[in-house]
Amino acid sequence: MATAPPRPSEAVSLSAWQLIAATAVGSVAAGMATYFVLKHESTRRKERQERKEGGSPPVANAKGAAAAATGAAAGGSSLAPIAYTEGLGPAKHILVTGGAGFIGSHTVVELLEAGYRVTVVDSLVNASAESIKRVIALTKKAGMVSLIVADLCDEDALDRVFKTAGHFDACIHFAGLKAVGESVAKPVLYYNNNLVGTFNLIDAMRRHGCSNLVFSSSATVYGNAEIPYTEGSKTGSGVTNPYGRTKYFIEEVLQDVARTEWGSKWGICILRYFNPVGAHASGQLGEDPNGIPNNLMPYIAQVCVGRREKLTVFGDDYDTADGTGERDYIHVVDLAKGHVASLRYLESHVGTDAKAPGVCEVFNLGSGKPTSVLQLVKAMEVACGKPIPREFGARRAGDLPCFYADTGKAAELLGWRTELSVADMCADTWRWQSKNPQGFATPKE
Numbered sequence: 001m002a003t004a005p006p007r008p009s010e011a012v013s014l015s016a017w018q019l020i021a022a023t024a025v026g027s028v029a030a031g032m033a034t035y036f037v038l039k040h041e042s043t044r045r046k047e048r049q050e051r052k053e054g055g056s057p058p059v060a061n062a063k064g065a066a067a068a069a070t071g072a073a074a075g076g077s078s079l080a081p082i083a084y085t086e087g088l089g090p091a092k093h094i095l096v097t098g099g100a101g102f103i104g105s106h107t108v109v110e111l112l113e114a115g116y117r118v119t120v121v122d123s124l125v126n127a128s129a130e131s132i133k134r135v136i137a138l139t140k141k142a143g144m145v146s147l148i149v150a151d152l153c154d155e156d157a158l159d160r161v162f163k164t165a166g167h168f169d170a171c172i173h174f175a176g177l178k179a180v181g182e183s184v185a186k187p188v189l190y191y192n193n194n195l196v197g198t199f200n201l202i203d204a205m206r207r208h209g210c211s212n213l214v215f216s217s218s219a220t221v222y223g224n225a226e227i228p229y230t231e232g233s234k235t236g237s238g239v240t241n242p243y244g245r246t247k248y249f250i251e252e253v254l255q256d257v258a259r260t261e262w263g264s265k266w267g268i269c270i271l272r273y274f275n276p277v278g279a280h281a282s283g284q285l286g287e288d289p290n291g292i293p294n295n296l297m298p299y300i301a302q303v304c305v306g307r308r309e310k311l312t313v314f315g316d317d318y319d320t321a322d323g324t325g326e327r328d329y330i331h332v333v334d335l336a337k338g339h340v341a342s343l344r345y346l347e348s349h350v351g352t353d354a355k356a357p358g359v360c361e362v363f364n365l366g367s368g369k370p371t372s373v374l375q376l377v378k379a380m381e382v383a384c385g386k387p388i389p390r391e392f393g394a395r396r397a398g399d400l401p402c403f404y405a406d407t408g409k410a411a412e413l414l415g416w417r418t419e420l421s422v423a424d425m426c427a428d429t430w431r432w433q434s435k436n437p438q439g440f441a442t443p444k445e
């Protein structure tokens with residue numbers, strides 16, 4: 001756990017580290033994209049062992065391996081200057097943790113389109129570097145984005161990210177494990193990954209002078225509060241799983257940080273997402289869960305492409321419009337734009353009031369409208385043009401009948417509201433899933 005006090009910055013020692021500049025291939029022109037892959041010696045040892053046994057390193061491709069060999073020959077220390085040789089300009093530099101994941105990758109697209117420069121830090125525990133290659137191909141802004149493979153729970157690795165990647169104007173913190181069922185089975189894993197990763201991030205930000213933070217929270221913190229949820233609704237009561245409690249605890253930690261002498265100068269936005277679905281309109285980016293999807297929409301999408309036989313709808317006797325559970329679905333691109341709006345909010349509010357220099361605000365990011373499971377299934381049938389096999393099952397323990405957001409605060413203070421409909425969410429999900437039936441692992445034609 002991160003307990004080290006602030007310490008002065010020191011020269012980066014690469015003795016126990018390997019920096020690989022891996023050049024993206026495939027649809028991205030050679031030389032356009034630069035990735036940094038930062039690995040600890042223990043990881044390298046494991047990979048070397050795996051290679052001996054016939055395995056391959058997780059990220060580096062043929063060109064990356066060649067670059068790595070060159071780097072190693074040069075003592076591995078020649079890589080920092082390669083990082084940002086183009087496209088720097090006056091762009092603000094944003095650290096995006098977990099940026100290779102579903103919401104993160106869509107947000108990186110919106111950040112690049114809005115003129116920000118981005119460094120993604122992701123352990124790739126639930127993502128693929130392919131998502132960032134596709135972000136680069138879509139935006140054609142290779143010089144403006146880097147991916148560093150590192151785990152936030154590795155305090156030293158994170159420190160080196162801050163030392164090597166340059167000053168960050170703000171951080172958007174997506175990195176975390178998010179599977180509700182897995183969190184019930186492995187609570188310590190979830191508390192460790194989500195909480196320790198966040199503590200390390202806060203410490204590193206403080207040490208390296210980055211004081212604007214946007215945090216991915218969830219509507220799950222509202223537990224059994226009354227609907228619609230407003231930002232002032234009670235939180236933390238009736239949260240039924242460790243995943244949800246990690247979000248609640250981190251929110252509390254951030255509120256405590258904002259009450260400290262140093263933290264009171266920080267800009268913090270806590271964003272409570274409702275139910276993010278959909279995909280980039282290009283069909284090149286989307287949700288790519290490991291194993292059996294936990295969430296409804298990716299499950300439906302996999303039924304549509306024949307990866308799953310049928311959908312089970314849990315509960316048809318709720319007190320809702322058609323008896324099935326109702327949720328507040330939000331298109332991931334609208335959600336991504338909510339992050340850009342939050343950064344803009346911090347840029348224009350932090351430091352403007354001498355008596356209250358910092359900002360710590362909570363925002364609901366949802367559509368404000370409930371949609372039932374059956375309504376979503378029917379909209380998806382329209383999008384994919386075929387019936388979706390389904391059956392009804394019993395209610396699941398812990399599932400609420402209905403919840404949705406009051407979105408007034410985000411509209412008023414961020415000037416943000418959703419623009420895309422449930423039909424858009426389904427059309428874009430179908431485009432992504434039909435073009436990529438196996439997600440990012442789908443072989444290229």
Ligand SMILES: NC(=O)c1ccc[n+]([C@@H]2O[C@H](COP(=O)([O-])OP(=O)(O)OC[C@H]3O[C@@H](n4cnc5c(N)ncnc54)[C@H](O)[C@@H]3O)[C@@H](O)[C@H]2O)c1
Nearest residue numbers: 098101102103123124125126127151152175176178216218
């Ligand atoms: N998708 C949803 O339904 C939803 C709803 C509410 C909140 N959220 C939150 O939003 C965030 C992003 O969600 P997502 O759907 O994009 O999930 P995701 O799993 O696709 O993305 C999370 C990313 O974080 C990375 N990661 C996890 N632990 C890490 C660590 N210790 N160090 C570095 N990287 C790490 C993963 O590899 C992954 O790329 C998460 O914090 C999630 O809890 C998601």
